[in-house]
Every structure is written in C-alpha cells, then in structure tokens.
Amino acid sequence: MIPDQSVLARDAANEACSPISCKNCGIFGLCREVNGPDVDLSLPETIVKFRKLYKRGDVLYRAGEPQRDIFAIRSGSVKTYVMTDDGRMQITGFHISGELLGLGSVAAIYSASEARVLETTMVCEVPIDVLKKYCEDVPSVRQQVINIMSQEILDNHELMLLLGKKNADERLATFLLGFSRRFQKRSYSPTKFNLSMSRSDIGNYLGMAEETVCRVFTRFQDDGLLTTERRQVKILDLARLKAIARG
Amino acid sequence: MIPDQSVLARDAANEACSPISCKNCGIFGLCREVNGPDVDLSLPETIVKFRKLYKRGDVLYRAGEPQRDIFAIRSGSVKTYVMTDDGRMQITGFHISGELLGLGSVAAIYSASEARVLETTMVCEVPIDVLKKYCEDVPSVRQQVINIMSQEILDNHELMLLLGKKNADERLATFLLGFSRRFQKRSYSPTKFNLSMSRSDIGNYLGMAEETVCRVFTRFQDDGLLTTERRQVKILDLARLKAIARG
C-alpha cells in the first residue's frame, strides 16, 4: 500500500540532514548521490547549516523587502502571493516538499511576492549571495537555476490559461490534477492526498469565491468523481477528472 | 515633439545592423558600446546573421515543436500564447521592440507556448545552442538571461493578479498603463501610442470579451480619460487611469 504524503512528511522532517545524505536539498545538486562526484561540497556545507523550522502562518519573505535567501522546502508547504495596492491578494502558487522558492525575484531589488507557510514546514535557507557564487563555480547548478525558473514560467502560463479561459469546474479539476501529478512524482499516492490549504486559499488561487469551490467540490462528489472529508481528498475517477480539466 | 513609436519603428527597420552598431540586439550584450570591451564578438557575429523579417500572422515558434531559437525583436510586435486541449487560447504577453522571446521554454524539450507576429516585424534569431555556449563563456550574458527570466516571472505574476482579482475597468487601465510605461522606457510617448493588436486580442489577454473591451474604452472616453481612434490611443488623464488600475 502506498503511504499518503502526511506520513512521509513526518518521516522527512525527522530524517537527518547532512550535505551528503539530504535528499530534499538535491535540487541544487548539493548532494553527492544526486549529482555525482563533480560537486564541490565545501559551499553546500555553509548552505545547509541554515536549516530552519517554521510554523503555520510564518512568513518566509515579504513583498517590498530585499530578498536575502532562496528556500528549499524539505517538508510541509508554502503559499506565495502578490497583492494589489489596495490589499487584494492573488496566490501565485502552492509549494510542497522538494520545491524551491524565491528564484523569481533574483533580478529585482525588492521582492514583489510574499511567501507564507501553510503548516509546520522545514526549509533549507540559501543566502542569495552564496547561491550566486555557487552558480558561478558549478555549471550544473547554473543549469538547474535556469531550469527551475523556466519551469516556473511554464507553470505561470498554465495558471494564466486557467484564470483567463476556464470555468469553475475546469479550474478545480485542473487544480486537483496538478496536485495529483506532483504527489505522484514524489512517490505519494496520486489519488489520495491531504490539501494543506483552506477552501478560501484554493478559491483565491483559482480566481473564484470560496463558496464556489465548495459547491464544485460537492457537485464532483455527487457525480462520483471524488470524495472529500475536509482537506482530505480521494480521487475516484481520474480519467473523468482529466476530461473535465481540458488541458 | 516626441515622435510616436510607429515612426521610430520604421527608422529602426532601416537602420544598419552590425554586431558593433545594433542597439536593439544589446539585450545579450552583443554590442561593444552597450557592454564594454570584455565582450567576445566572435560569437555575436554568428548570431546576428540570422536576422529576419516577418509579416502579420507569421509564426515565430509553435507549441509542441522543439524550440530551436531565441528571438530578439528589433522592430514591430509579437503576441505569445498558450492553448487548452480543445483549442481555447490565452495570450500570455505582447512583446515590442527591444524585448526578448523564447527564454521561458529553454528547460522544456517542446515549447508549450506559441508566438505570432502582429505586424511587419524584424527579429534577430539566436540559435539556443549558440546562446548556451555564449552563456557559458560570458558571465554578463548569464546574468542577463537570469534577469530576463526573472522579469518574465514578475510580469506573469502581475497578469495573474489582473486575471484573478481585477474587474473590467481595472484590467483595461492596467493594460494601457503597462504599454505607457514600456513605450516611455524606449523613449516613445507614454501618452500617445498605437496598439498593434485587435480588440479581440486585448480581450483575450485580459480575460474578457472583445465587446467588453469596447464598452470600457467608450466609457473611459466618455469620462475624459482618453481618446481612441481605432488602435491609436491618447491618454488624457494618466493620474486618474493609475487610480483606476490599482496596482
């Protein structure tokens, strides 16, 4: 039986994290087993010591302030968002373990977006200066940074398509399938998972009201597509959900 | 008197383009006067020979096909867009002279987005392999690539905020101010300019119907905010337009 991701998240948090053994920090090729023998581990050691635990509601970085660090999520989850002048918020992404935060603003002096932790979350903090140095020295890291930014752009485009052209059903279906895929990629169950964000956050992200999210969830449930128990989701008919999401 | 950008666009097209004198290709630091004496111009010379003229409706690159080139726009304008499985399109950006296209998909094997020329447009085509090589050799180029991608992510976030949280008036105001800013940055008039895209394209980009775009334009005109004559726009009250756009 495939364990659901909440169990694994707990395990990951307890796992020892050294430059040599940390699987989640592999993003930058900080680990020998991920990246082969060509990695200079002297720098990563200075990086990994900035490991930190945050709890629900804590802010990783704030809009308008200079961005000092890049964040690799080891366990837990984070939301990032931007705001209008008059305080309306648009969530731009939800980020789970193994993902990287803060590369979007490397060119900007001040961060335009903000990141807030959704549940107890362990992150590796990498000072931007250290990353830049590391980037100059190791070609594979350069490549990874480019790849991660490129991926973010692709994700952004997908969300724009959703916000601009999809109706409520398609939005929620697309949202759920996105998480299904990401969990699967991390060897969690693609059909049974726990969403760490509120209905209100989901609605905000998808550009619809909290109430509409609820209504669509109930309709999907009535149609036998899935079952929900608060934030626990079990997808029953992945194929039909894909048909609804429509690219 | 400040010339409007259509006149300058014609001039730019006629201007001679050599690795030494091309101002528009300065994006990658291809020109000595832009980038100082540390640039190796042997590579740029291989780049600049791929200069090409496209006309209205031509495709620069297509979704699902391998992306071979990066495009620097010398004059004219281009729209980029993504599509749903069933053919709905979301325009993700309009790009004018001096801007760069195609960096978003460098990590992907196949391009997810597509680029189509809005009017007669001159571009410099840089093969991705050449850029990668050039990137490895020249640190400043690396930095530029990162900066451009970072800027694209910031722009994307702004559009998401618009699509997810703004009403029709705010959307069109934001749209017009964006162009105003970009034209100003290129020394064109920030209050009198020609939009190269149709009302339908504007609507698609802003996530609203073509008709709604028209209605808002008329209302803005009735309120004395601006005047329009087809695609020619003259902004009369920039301050009030900013107040409407709301971040």
Added chain:
DNA sequence: CGGACAGTTGAATGAATTCAACAATCGTGG
C-alpha cells in the same frame, strides 16, 4: 469596388458572486 474583417452598441442571458445563516471542527486555556 466589394467582400471580409474589425469595431461598436443594445438587449437578453447566465455563471459566479455576495450576503446570510448555519454546521462542523479545531485548538487553546482552564
């Protein structure tokens, strides 16, 4: 010159929102 396309406006429709009330669950301090 004429057909196609782009832009504009009005009227009817509708999908999602807002407002409201209530239920279920969480978490915190006694």
Added chain:
DNA sequence: CCACGATTGTTGAATTCATTCAACTGTCCG
C-alpha cells in the same frame, strides 16, 4: 480532558457584472 470561542466549511437565495447573441457601421486590402 473538556468546553467554548474562533475558524473553516457548506448550503440557499438574491444580485450583478460580464458574456452572448445580434445587428450594424466603418475601414482595410486585394
């Protein structure tokens, strides 16, 4: 460990902003 206030989730009814459908005008290009 329980109770109670706060938060989160759900559902119904009324409302609204934008869309859709339709008709028409102006303009561009072959």
